[in-house]
Amino acid sequence: MKKSAWLPAVIAPVVVAGAIAAPTLASAANDPIAGTNPTAADVIASVAKSSDAQYSGKLSQTSDLGLPELPAGSGGSSLEGDASDALSLLTSSHTARVYVDGATKQRVQVTQQLAEQDLVRNGSDVWTWDSKAREATHVTLPDHVKESFQDGTMTPADLAKQAIAAIRPSTTISKPTTTSVAGHDAWQLVLTPKSADTLVGSVELAVDKQTGLPLRAAIQADGQSEPAVQVGFTSLDYGAPAARLFDFTPPSGAEVTTKDLSDAADHAGSHRGAHGTGTDDAPTLTGSGWSTIAELPAGTADQGSLGADAQGLLGQLTRSVDGGRAIQTSLVSVYLTDDGRVLAGAVPVSSLVAAAK
Structure with missing residues (x-):
């Protein structure tokens, strides 16, 4: 697997957080969470309202899974470069710059060892770029993906009720408490598995009180006091990023792979x-x-x-x-x-x- 293929593993919590629930709910009002004593359903519903958020920020991702720390890239070691790079995501810290303009425009830049990896989405066009390998991949998204961002058949309350109903059989959900992430006031939820057969001890989610944007997620292993995996904003500014950030042209001499998925069938049902x-x-x-x-x-x-x-x-x-x-x-x-x-x-x-x- 190419190194650039591991980029989504670093940035998935960023891109997905603003889009997993929200695209079908774009018509929802963008009011802050009502009152000073919201329910867990209120907080989850607020996440659905954040799909149209515009912001720029810096993310920090840390992992402590009990593995020995490995350098990113072979760096002269006996490890194969791709394997070492993949494992470094699980054993060391990483930072990324994030630019988001609504549900269909995102850019994430991961910089390490004088190299840069990018994921850029602009509508149906998605680019990945690995400056060290000088490799770019261009993917055209299927029509059904674009259409799914425009179907306003659900309300945030509907989504919240369904999410809570799906979670509760296996999970205890705490009442929201107040916290702060990157200078923004947030509501924090703690999800604790009821099962004794999982290695997960708990999951903490922090959601911006004003916008519903997920600001931090931390997964704690059973029996540990520190997060095994955590990703969160260290700085965050709301407002539309410059339009040029979502335009990508591969540099001269780059190896470009093209994948056109525009006619792909919708396999979501299967x-x-x-x-x-x-x-x-x-x-x-x-x-x-x-x-x-x-x-x-x-x-x-x-x-x-x-x-x-x-x-x-x-x-x-x-x-x-x-x-x-x-x-x-x-x-x-x-x-x-x-x-x-x-x-x-x-x-x-x-x-x-x-x-x-």
């Missing part, structure tokens, strides 16, 4: 199938709630095709278990079976091994 059924693009899911396990089919992890350095790295980070090799961090476990399947989840390795049989 991805909403029951647990235990998968598609060519989606993993098979078993279990429920915080104990859900995702499985990719045989042939996904062909360990025999790895180079010597990658094989060595795999041997250092994983341990031999029944039927394959596995790694368990404080928050998530991954199991590579001898027949090439990959199972992962916020559960102990023993749960993955049992699910694979």
Whole structure:
């Protein structure tokens, strides 16, 4: 996998946070959360109102999963560059500049070791750019993705009720408390799994009181006092960013890959199938709630095709278990079976091994 493919892993909490719930609710009023004693549903509903937000800011992402810290890039080490870069996202801190102008214009810049990786969305056009590798990818989004941002058939209250109903069977939700993130007053929710079979201890979400924009998310592993993963704004200014920031032209001599998905069918329905059924693009899911396990089919992890350095790295980070090799961090476990399947989840390795049989 190319290094640029890991960029979404760094910036997903940013781009997704403003868009997962809000696009279908663009007609909702953009009033701040009413009153001084909102419910959890009120706070969740306010997130749905933030899709049209315009802002610029700086994000900080930290990870402490109990893995040894590795440098980004091979840097002369024996590690293969792509594997080292991917693992560095799980073992060290990163910062990113974020520019957002509504639901369909975003730019995220991740800078490290005199190199830059960018994700730029402008309407149906999405670009990724890796300055070190001088590689760019251009994707044209399908029509159904664009249309989904214009369907105003739900209200924020409807969405909040559905979200709360989906969460409550497996999760305890705290009453909102007051906090501050990057100089902005926010409501904080704490989601605590009811299941004892998950490695997740709790999730904290901070939401801007005035705009509904998610400002910080922290996942705490069971039994730990510090977040295993946290991403949040360290600075944030509201207002429309310069339009030029959402225009991207690959530099001369760059290697450009083009993917036109504009005519792709809407497979969303097939991805909403029951647990235990998968598609060519989606993993098979078993279990429920915080104990859900995702499985990719045989042939996904062909360990025999790895180079010597990658094989060595795999041997250092994983341990031999029944039927394959596995790694368990404080928050998530991954199991590579001898027949090439990959199972992962916020559960102990023993749960993955049992699910694979």
